[in-house]
Amino acid sequence: MSDVVVSQLWIYPIKSLSGISLDSVLLEKRGFQYDRRWMLVDKENRFITQRQYPRMTLIEPELSDFGLAIRAPDMPTLIIPYPDPQIELYDEVEVTCWDDQITAHHINTAIDNWFSEFLDVDCQLVYMPDKTLRPVDPDYSQADDIASFSDGFPNLIISEASLEDLNSRVDIDLTMSRFRPNIVVSGCEPYAEDGFGHFKIEQIEFYAVKPCSRCVITTINPASGEKESREPLQTLSQFRKMNNKVFFGQNLLHKLNYINDNQLKVGHKLIVIEPSELPIFD
Numbered sequence: 001m002s003d004v005v006v007s008q009l010w011i012y013p014i015k016s017l018s019g020i021s022l023d024s025v026l027l028e029k030r031g032f033q034y035d036r037r038w039m040l041v042d043k044e045n046r047f048i049t050q051r052q053y054p055r056m057t058l059i060e061p062e063l064s065d066f067g068l069a070i071r072a073p074d075m076p077t078l079i080i081p082y083p084d085p086q087i088e089l090y091d092e093v094e095v096t097c098w099d100d101q102i103t104a105h106h107i108n109t110a111i112d113n114w115f116s117e118f119l120d121v122d123c124q125l126v127y128m129p130d131k132t133l134r135p136v137d138p139d140y141s142q143a144d145d146i147a148s149f150s151d152g153f154p155n156l157i158i159s160e161a162s163l164e165d166l167n168s169r170v171d172i173d174l175t176m177s178r179f180r181p182n183i184v185v186s187g188c189e190p191y192a193e194d195g196f197g198h199f200k201i202e203q204i205e206f207y208a209v210k211p212c213s214r215c216v217i218t219t220i221n222p223a224s225g226e227k228e229s230r231e232p233l234q235t236l237s238q239f240r241k242m243n244n245k246v247f248f249g250q251n252l253l254h255k256l257n258y259i260n261d262n263q264l265k266v267g268h269k270l271i272v273i274e275p276s277e278l279p280i281f282d
Helices: 054-058 109-119 160-167
Strands: 004-011 020-022 024-028 038-041 060-063 067-071 078-081 091-097 100-106 124-127 155-159 183-186 198-201 204-213 245-255 263-265 269-274
Touching: 004 024, 004 263, 004 269, 020 060, 038 091, 054 109, 078 109, 109 124, 155 160, 155 204, 160 183, 160 245
Parallel strands: 155 183
Antiparallel strands: 004 020, 004 183, 024 263, 038 124, 060 067, 067 078, 091 100, 100 124, 155 245, 198 204, 198 269, 204 245
16 A cells, blocks of 8 residues: 555534535544534424435535634625633533434524525524533443534544545546545545554544444535435445445544644645454445
């Protein structure tokens, strides 16, 4: 295997909205800085995603000097201020993300109204404060591993070669954005990430602990916000299926290096320390 390098870095500040590609990111205890720290919830305070509202993919956040700048077709730009951890301004609300009950902060109704109008659903935006600690599934983690509003793990890695191989098998053009990774690497064989096991990027150690099961969100075209076919799930089920689920990419845990600044940059090398056994697919 030639040098494996980081080719893309992504964050998704608001769960299930469009992502932001960055050249450099700060890795924190619960994942990349700003990654999935905000989430939209319905009237019952349960999370909503593209599974129910595919138009969420058309909402594009951007990091600005004043906060998140949010844009969507035919909508005015919305600014969501970055929370100040030293100031408690927001009301606490208990929200549900999958099976987890999580204490979050509600920001304000003007922001809620913007999202409700575009998505045509009564919803509100919440933020995960620093004091909220959401544990990772104990079957795969240590006691102190935490996550944001992600589907369960702090980070996800996929190789460019895996996407290229999948694209060679389907009759539509799949972009990496359908799969919502945090780290994309180049310089390896397709699906090499299945065996990365324990590895490091710069001085930060990562652990590929579980293949990522894929859902209907991958069938939504990020450019149109519409489901246009059964791909890529139909094709993945032919060679990446296990226990009636299909898999693409690897979920990651990590160990911060408190001597260094824990910055990851495009171009950093990935070095495998101890490879893992390859999963056996049906």
